[in-house]
Amino acid sequence: MKIEKIHHVAYRCxxxxxxxxxxxxxxxxxxxxxxxxxxxxxxxxxxxxxxxFIDAGQGNVLAFFELPTKPEMGRDPNTPEWVQHIAFKVKDRDELVAYKDHLEKSGVEVLGVTDHSIFHSIYFFDPNGHRIELACPDPEEDAMLAKLDAVKWDMLEEWSRTKKAPRHADWMHAKELEGLE
Structure with a gap:
């Protein structure tokens, strides 16, 4: 048995x-x-x-439920806003920046562009308070993914033992964090 793909992801609105x-x-x-x-x-x-149901491209479906008889929707107060989010892929950095401009001109507050090394992202909230990420691949994505693949189990094992961030992939956000530490 093997899962084929996500059929749809559903959220409340x-x-x-x-x-x-x-x-x-x-x-x-x-x-x-x-x-x-x-x-x-x-x-x-x-x-x-x-x-x-909304078409999120290439067979991906985003769904929402409106529940008028239920109490007003809220967030888990123990989970930071940045954790739960929906991430959508866009073609390239030019398209990412075009979305950023479009959203900001439409009154949406946008965070980023954030350089994650393997991809670049912007972040914002939909009218329901769901955090959205748009991400585009970095031109060096394949090589960087191979580096991460080589250390994934070591990182997971170290995290499992210590609950401290392993240093195997510090290079990913080095540019973003320069001068902050």
């Missing part, structure tokens, strides 16, 4: 229409379909919902 329009207008994603029912099919719980 505050307003289904606003969410669909935001992803269409800010990230150029197409609205695929909507499902609305008064009963949850898996649990049979009576709970009206709107479930929308």
């Amino acid at each position: 505050k307003d289904a229409k606003q969410t669909v329009e935001w992803y269409r207008d800010m990230l150029n994603m197409d609205f695929m379909l909507a499902i609305a029912e008064n009963r949850v099919p898996s649990t049979h719980e009576p709970d009206p919902y709107m479930h929308v």
Whole structure:
């Protein structure tokens, strides 16, 4: 048995229409379909919902549930905002910067461009408070991924023993962290 791919990823939203329009207008994603029912099919719980599906490219589907009868959505107060996020790949740095400009001109606050060595990213929040990352590959991505692949198990084992960041891949963010330490 082997998983083929992610079928879809689902999140909660505050307003289904606003969410669909935001992803269409800010990230150029197409609205695929909507499902609305008064009963949850898996649990049979009576709970009206709107479930929308958005095309995130190349067979990737992003879905949202609007749940009008539930308490207002929130975040896990024990998890920092930067941890839980959705990351989407864009073609190259020019496209990444074009998205950054488009988002900022539309009033979206954008963090970055952050150089992760293997890729470059910008970060922002959708209208539901979900953190979004757009990432493009670095021209040296393949060589850097090979370096990371060679040390992944050593890093994981050291982390598991010590719960301290192993130094095997310090090179990744050296440019970003210059002068901060």
